[in-house]
Amino acid sequence: MLMFDLGRKIRVTGNKLSDSGSSRRNLLRSIAATGIMPLVMPALDASAGALGVPTAPDDESRWAKVRAQFAFAQEHVYFNNASLGSPPLPVLNAVAAGYRAFAANPTAAKAEYFESLETAVRPTVARLLGANAGEIVLTRGTSEGLYLLANGMELQPGDEIVTTTHEHPGGLTPWLVRAERSGIVVRQVAIPSPIVSPEQPLEALSRALSPRTKVLFFCHVTRGGLIYPVKELCSLAHSKGIVSAIDGAQAVGALPVDVRELGCDLYATSLHKWTLAPAGNGALYVRADMRPRFRHPFQSSSACPCTAGARDRRAALFLSRSG
Numbered sequence: 028m029l030m031f032d033l034g035r036k037i038r039v040t041g042n043k044l045s046d047s048g049s050s051r052r053n054l055l056r057s058i059a060a061t062g063i064m065p066l067v068m069p070a071l072d073a074s075a076g077a078l079g080v081p082t083a084p085d086d087e088s089r090w091a092k093v094r095a096q097f098a099f100a101q102e103h104v105y106f107n108n109a110s111l112g113s114p115p116l117p118v119l120n121a122v123a124a125g126y127r128a129f130a131a132n133p134t135a136a137k138a139e140y141f142e143s144l145e146t147a148v149r150p151t152v153a154r155l156l157g158a159n160a161g162e163i164v165l166t167r168g169t170s171e172g173l174y175l176l177a178n179g180m181e182l183q184p185g186d187e188i189v190t191t192t193h194e195h196p197g198g199l200t201p202w203l204v205r206a207e208r209s210g211i212v213v214r215q216v217a218i219p220s221p222i223v224s225p226e227q228p229l230e231a232l233s234r235a236l237s238p239r240t241k242v243l244f245f246c247h248v249t250r251g252g253l254i255y256p257v258k259e260l261c262s263l264a265h266s267k268g269i270v271s272a273i274d275g276a277q278a279v280g281a282l283p284v285d286v287r288e289l290g291c292d293l294y295a296t297s298l299h300k301w302t303l304a305p306a307g308n309g310a311l312y313v314r315a316d317m318r319p320r321f322r323h324p325f326q327s328s329s330a331c332p333c334t335a336g337a338r339d340r341r342a343a344l345f346l347s348r349s350g
């Protein structure tokens with residue numbers, strides 16, 4: 028974890044943050060670029076509107092008010108959203124109020140909870156990613172989305188997954204486990220680090236594709252901060268009838284991400300990193316036309332001996348029938 032004592036000069040040379048001024052400017056630019064401001068700002072309390080967003084790096088009084096919106100330990104400056112972000116206090120308070128409501132009247136709170144998933148959470152996450160609500164599966168983080176993704180694809184023994192040597196264990200392991208259990212083949216293409224141009228992974232991965240390849244899987248942004256040419260790779264996969272599956276853990280909230288614009292089939296991400304959602308939140312995008320080739324382990328069944336209402340609520344948590 029990267030934590031710095033307050034009062035010490037902040038110097039993170041690896042990613043060009045050499046002083047607090049430029050880091051704040053970059054932060055503001057990246058927040059504006061993600062388009063998440065309209066999602067984040069309503070969650071901040073009424074005083075946030077009055078304090079405004081600091082426009083200058085040395086606007087210390089406004090930065091102090093922004094900082095007061097978070098529960099960070101006073102003696103630290105936190106820099107590790109790549110691992111886990113810290114939600115603003117109004118979000119923490121809303122989570123605490125939610126647990127209190129469950130304790131006060133469990134069945135009523137449960138009904139409200141399911142309704143809010145459908146009417147607020149899935150549509151908001153869908154808007155963030157440029158998808159339809161019915162294409163969003165709510166998960167507990169990227170790792171869970173990647174597990175569902177690797178296990179949900181319909182594949183036969185001998186089918187090949189082409190991926191890279193840059194993958195996070197959370198992305199690679201589910202494919203390796205599936206290979207052990209069901210005889211698919213995982214082919215890891217060596218990509219140098221750092222990559223010198225977007226063409227480098229594009230050419231290396233293009234050479235590795237064969238008629239046996241059914242899925243092309245890679246990170247949008249690697250743990251080391253390399254940005255892959257997602258749109259070009261998805262287009263390449265599409266031209267060969269190959270499914271494109273992406274680990275977007277380090278992209279959403281840090282970069283603008285529009286899954287339709289990228290042209291990907293499956294995209295797993297975290298919401299508890301750069302978007303500052305509470306810990307244990309993520310999403311998996313399953314493009315609507317992938318549905319016939321994708322199975323969710325908890326998908327609802329019409330043979331289920333539960334009421335239609337309960338079936339619908341269960342399906343809503345995963346993939347809605349409305350697509």
Ligand SMILES: Cc1ncc(COP(=O)(O)O)c(C=O)c1O
Nearest residue numbers: 109168169170195197250276297
């Ligand atoms: C590239 C990448 N993929 C997947 C993950 C796992 O994400 P999560 O902690 O949300 O499961 C991480 C976490 O750091 C990551 O950097």
